[in-house]
Amino acid sequence: MKNVVQSIKVQLKEAAVKSYGEQLKDVEPVVDQATNPTFGDFQSNLALTLSKQLKQPPRAIAELIVANFKADENVTEQPSVAGAGFINIRLTREFLESRLNEIRNDERVGIAIAAKPKNVIVDMSSPNIAKEMHVGHLRSTIIGDSIARTYEFLGHKVLKLNHVGDWGTQFGMLIAELKEKFPAALTQAEALPIGDLVTFYKQAKKHFDEDEQFKARAHQEVVSLQSGNPESVKAWQLLCDQSRKSFANIYNLLDIQNLQERGESFYNDKLAQTVQELEAAGIAVADQGAKCIFLDGYLNEEGKPLPLIVQKRDGGFNYAATDLASIRYRVDKDRADELIYVVDAGQSLHFEMMIKAAVKAGWLPSSVRAKHVPFGLVLGEDGKKLKTRSGETIRLSELLEEAVQHAREDLDGRMSEKGRSESEEWKDAVSRLTGIAAVKYADLSLNRMTNYVFSYKKMLSLQGNTAPYMMYAYVRVKGISREGGVDFQKLGDSARVTLQEKAEFELAKQLLKFDAALEVVIEEFLPNRICEYLFELSQKFNQFYEACPVLNAPEPLRTSRLILCDLTARTIQAGMNVLGITLPERM
RNA sequence: GCGCUCGUAGCUCAGUGGAUAGAGCAUCCGCCUUCUAAGCGGAGGGUCGUUGGUUCGAAUCCAACCGGGCGCGCCA
Numbered sequence: 001m002k003n004v005v006q007s008i009k010v011q012l013k014e015a016a017v018k019s020y021g022e023q024l025k026d027v028e029p030v031v032d033q034a035t036n037p038t039f040g041d042f043q044s045n046l047a048l049t050l051s052k053q054l055k056q057p058p059r060a061i062a063e064l065i066v067a068n069f070k071a072d073e074n075v076t077e078q079p080s081v082a083g084a085g086f087i088n089i090r091l092t093r094e095f096l097e098s099r100l101n102e103i104r105n106d107e108r109v110g111i112a113i114a115a116k117p118k119n120v121i122v123d124m125s126s127p128n129i130a131k132e133m134h135v136g137h138l139r140s141t142i143i144g145d146s147i148a149r150t151y152e153f154l155g156h157k158v159l160k161l162n163h164v165g166d167w168g169t170q171f172g173m174l175i176a177e178l179k180e181k182f183p184a185a186l187t188q189a190e191a192l193p194i195g196d197l198v199t200f201y202k203q204a205k206k207h208f209d210e211d212e213q214f215k216a217r218a219h220q221e222v223v224s225l226q227s228g229n230p231e232s233v234k235a236w237q238l239l240c241d242q243s244r245k246s247f248a249n250i251y252n253l254l255d256i257q258n259l260q261e262r263g264e265s266f267y268n269d270k271l272a273q274t275v276q277e278l279e280a281a282g283i284a285v286a287d288q289g290a291k292c293i294f295l296d297g298y299l300n301e302e303g304k305p306l307p308l309i310v311q312k313r314d315g316g317f318n319y320a321a322t323d324l325a326s327i328r329y330r331v332d333k334d335r336a337d338e339l340i341y342v343v344d345a346g347q348s349l350h351f352e353m354m355i356k357a358a359v360k361a362g363w364l365p366s367s368v369r370a371k372h373v374p375f376g377l378v379l380g381e382d383g384k385k386l387k388t389r390s391g392e393t394i395r396l397s398e399l400l401e402e403a404v405q406h407a408r409e410d411l412d413g414r415m416s417e418k419g420r421s422e423s424e425e426w427k428d429a430v431s432r433l434t435g436i437a438a439v440k441y442a443d444l445s446l447n448r449m450t451n452y453v454f455s456y457k458k459m460l461s462l463q464g465n466t467a468p469y470m471m472y473a474y475v476r477v478k479g480i481s482r483e484g485g486v487d488f489q490k491l492g493d494s495a496r497v498t499l500q501e502k503a504e505f506e507l508a509k510q511l512l513k514f515d516a517a518l519e520v521v522i523e524e525f526l527p528n529r530i531c532e533y534l535f536e537l538s539q540k541f542n543q544f545y546e547a548c549p550v551l552n553a554p555e556p557l558r559t560s561r562l563i564l565c566d567l568t569a570r571t572i573q574a575g576m577n578v579l580g581i582t583l584p585e586r587m
Numbered sequence: 588g589c590g591c592u593c594g595u596a597g598c599u600c601a602g603u604g605g606a607u608a609g610a611g612c613a614u615c616c617g618c619c620u621u622c623u624a625a626g627c628g629g630a631g632g633g634u635c636g637u638u639g640g641u642u643c644g645a646a647u648c649c650a651a652c653c654g655g656g657c658g659c660g661c662c663a
Binding site for chain 2: 036086128299543
């Protein structure tokens with residue numbers, strides 16, 4: 001429908017110029033979805049915006065523009081003027097029908113592939129080695145994956161990077177603890193006898209906080225690791241491998257594919273040079289022993305300039321250095337056109353400064369779009385932030401299992417209610433899909449900026465605007481094809497959509513709005529707009545389903561409705577796929 | 588103190604310059620001999636935090652204030 005809006009804009013502009021001459025040759029008419037379907041399909045406020053400039057009442061302007069509007073009669077009807085001077089435009093039935101007939105055999109349900117594919121990097125998930133992944137990582141993973149999938153669907157080339165916390169001072173502590181408690185692991189390799197890395201982390205931390213000698217050994221280990229001592233490196237690798245296994249388990253459950261690990265350690269050998277160059281260019285300066293970048297307008301609590309520290313007083317590099325090195329690498333080596341960081345909103349200031357610093361250093365050309373995509377906090381039922389270290393962390397694997405369990409109970413309940421019976425295998429598969437989908441959808445359907453109140457009850461609810469609602473609309477279509485023995489791919493070349501009932505028109509129009517919903521995701525990074533779109537589509541389908549019998553309809557209406565069903569199912573599938581959600585054929 | 592962010596129906600939230608502010612949940616009423624009722628139809632429910640300003644027009648933009656959250660030099 002993007003093209004339609006575009007051509008209406010052009011037509012409006014031509015009509016405006018014809019009405020008022022060359023003074024309007026630069027107007028950019030705004031055309032929006034009609035706010036109320038009774039007005040039509042699109043509306044323009046062009047006349048209202050021109051009122052001042054032309055010194056005429058908006059209604060008069062609107063009427064003249066409409067009189068000079070040359071409608072493409074295959075697409076829109078002649079516009080009308082309403083209210084204060086709105087120009088209302090209605091699509092013709094012929095257009096809707098022909099557009100649907102055009103896309104009905106299109107695997108991409110009418111969504112064009114980007115003319116100029118971009119290299120897009122999505123920085124997402126980023127858990128820390130030896131720590132439990134928490135709900136914040138879940139958000140980053142789900143939102144990042146959805147953004148990545150949307151870009152991919154639109155034909156862009158996406159590199160999903162997992163910037164895992166696999167480097168830094170905490171490793172000294174961990175390695176020292178490992179050497180002390182499990183020295184055998186260093187020589188015999190293979191299995192590391194720590195089942196639970198998180199408990200191990202806590203022990204090490206406790207040891208570190210309470211034992212001064214241990215603390216000293218831990219610091220020694222950091223130096224040793226960073227200088228490449230083989231034994232320390234080996235210990236580090238053991239820890240990382242152990243962690244990767246638990247991450248992989250989560251990613252597997254969540255169906256996260258092609259997430260490439262490129263952790264902080266990857267940039268280790270690039271940090272010194274990065275800082276040197278910043279210093280040489282006069283961008284980083286020494287301050288209180290540390291090397292800092294000062295940017296205009298950033299002040300600390302005392303009102304003094306706030307630095308972005310790239311090298312600590314003790315000579316160690318911190319994450320600003322790593323992030324700057326990573327920008328360079330992504331721009332120069334990966335040839336990225338877009339850098340997207342899906343990281344919680346608490347780091348907004350860091351990303352703001354970091355991106356500005358990169359621009360200042362000339363490492364981020366204006367042709368590259370670098371965006372922090374922040375999201376709100378995950379709160380407990382008490383409304384307070386769920387923290388990683390203090391208090392009990394909710395294990396993601398348990399969370400996901402619980403979601404699946406809940407979906408299973410719901411399914412069993414419906415089975416016995418309806419007297420249905422299905423194999424264990426089938427019930428397992430469906431409840432797994434449903435449970436995971438419910439968790440993902442609960443997260444994606446919210447505007448990412450709002451704080452997320454973590455609640456099993458809400459997250460796992462299968463009522464309302466949830467993944468199962470979309471699944472249900474989808475399986476209803478599949479049910480029709482099963483029941484009627486219909487193969488949607490074999491409806492024949494002469495099969496045509498013809499629209500009659502109101503519900504059919506509503507559904508048809510909604511089907512054609514998919515492109516606009518996808519567009520928002522890559523412009524504003526708001527996957528919830530896809531959810532909103534899919535929810536409306538499913539609602540309109542359910543209304544159609546109630547109002548319009550399909551299998552018992554006379555031909556050619558039957559075939560026409562079958563096409564609408566098929567297009568709906570495939571659009572829901574494409575949309576859910578972009579959200580990272582897989583659909584069952586029956587439920 | 589400064590910065591960012593949020594404040595919309597009982598609850599959870601959409602909506603960021605347009606016409607009468609929308610969903611879901613919850614509450615109440617109706618619809619299964621017809622393609623899966625995880626559905627559909629209907630009802631009630633709002634000073635869009637407050638006050639000013641800009642505009643033909645503001646939930647939306649600006650300012651001030653109130654309230655919640657987060658961040659603000661050597662963790663990441």
